[in-house]
Amino acid sequence: MNRWVSIGLAIIALLTGAILLSWGIQNKSHPSTDSAPIKRQTIGQTNPPKTTNPSQSLLPTPSKEPVSLLLMGVDRRKGDKGRTDAIMLVVLNPAHKRVTLLNIPRDTKTLLRLKGGRQRWDKINHAYALGGGVEATVRTVETFLDVPVHHHLKIDMGGFRRIIDKMGGVDVEVEKSFSYKGHHFRQGPMHLNGSQALAYVRDRTGGSDYDRHIRQQQVLGDLWERGTRFSSLLNMQAWMPTLIRHVDTDLSPWEMWRLAATIRSLPPDRMQVLHLQGVDEWNDRYYLVVPQQERNRIRDILRKELQIDG
Numbered sequence: 001m002n003r004w005v006s007i008g009l010a011i012i013a014l015l016t017g018a019i020l021l022s023w024g025i026q027n028k029s030h031p032s033t034d035s036a037p038i039k040r041q042t043i044g045q046t047n048p049p050k051t052t053n054p055s056q057s058l059l060p061t062p063s064k065e066p067v068s069l070l071l072m073g074v075d076r077r078k079g080d081k082g083r084t085d086a087i088m089l090v091v092l093n094p095a096h097k098r099v100t101l102l103n104i105p106r107d108t109k110t111l112l113r114l115k116g117g118r119q120r121w122d123k124i125n126h127a128y129a130l131g132g133g134v135e136a137t138v139r140t141v142e143t144f145l146d147v148p149v150h151h152h153l154k155i156d157m158g159g160f161r162r163i164i165d166k167m168g169g170v171d172v173e174v175e176k177s178f179s180y181k182g183h184h185f186r187q188g189p190m191h192l193n194g195s196q197a198l199a200y201v202r203d204r205t206g207g208s209d210y211d212r213h214i215r216q217q218q219v220l221g222d223l224w225e226r227g228t229r230f231s232s233l234l235n236m237q238a239w240m241p242t243l244i245r246h247v248d249t250d251l252s253p254w255e256m257w258r259l260a261a262t263i264r265s266l267p268p269d270r271m272q273v274l275h276l277q278g279v280d281e282w283n284d285r286y287y288l289v290v291p292q293q294e295r296n297r298i299r300d301i302l303r304k305e306l307q308i309d310g
Contacts, residue, residue, distance in 0.1 A: 062262040066093040066306045070141055072154040074128065082156070084125040084137060089145065091305045092262055099266055100305045102274040102298065104141065109287035113139035123287065134248070145295070147302045151251050159246020161194030169193045170222040172200065175214065180205060192219075272305075274298055 069090045076082030084106060091100040106125035113119060114131025122130070127140040138149050155163070164170065170192050177187045180203035183196050192200055201215050251259065276298060278290040 153249040164194035
């Protein structure tokens with residue numbers, strides 16, 4: 001495999017870590033007025049400049065411009081199109097040396113922007129199955145948050161577990177012993193495989209949301225560290241079958257390559273995790289409803305990180 005392709009694939013480990021975080025988070029959330037689709041941009045250049053020879057340089061210069069990526073974890077059962085079990089927006093701001101993460105709860109009620117111009121109010125995770133997959137989800141998230149989504153990455157849950165395993169698992173520090181869905185976690189240091197890591201961050205049977213948040217940060221932090229090791233690239237070829245089968249993105253190899261350099265320039269302790277606040281609504285089904293004031297608060301933070309005026 002070409003070196004520049006291998007390095008580009010390192011970004012999958014980091015984005016997978018963010019998906020892991022979003023699968024574990026479930027927050028309270030409501031609807032409001034939606035805006036028109038937002039013009040998207042790309043990370044720097046779509047193709048490498050003529051003066052750059054990837055074989056002569058391990059990583060390109062990190063991007064100086066902020067970028068947003070929509071991460072989707074899709075749960076697909078036999079015979080259906082699947083639905084987004086996790087939706088997270090990641091904003092990288094090289095100038096601020098900061099990564100911002102926003103989990104969008106899958107039960108969030110909003111106006112879905114579906115294929116063919118159709119619209120309907122429903123849970124945000126239904127946009128994938130009802131409206132044309134990734135594109136409908138991207139349009140819906142852009143409308144809901146009033147910020148542009150520059151790129152997307154989709155991974156299915158089976159692929160997530162396999163990628164964690166390909167990374168060699170993750171190391172965590174279990175604060176107190178507990179069990180969840182057949183997995184047992186003992187107090188102290190533990191090394192987790194993909195299935196264990198997923199259970200570790202998804203447990204909601206004991207403790208508080210703060211406890212779960214600490215577990216999520218542990219796993220994400222370890223993935224971040226592993227994904228930014230150059231030594232982890234040595235075994236990248238073993239990733240390829242899993243990536244082809246389970247991951248879909250609009251990032252070109254060059255964009256992944258440059259994004260890997262950008263992420264390596266951002267310290268993992270400069271991570272800002274946002275939470276949508278809202279209320280429960282029960283009608284024919286359960287919804288999370290985010291008031292307009294709360295949406296405006298989140299929009300303003302994201303726009304500041306994306307350096308968007310107004």
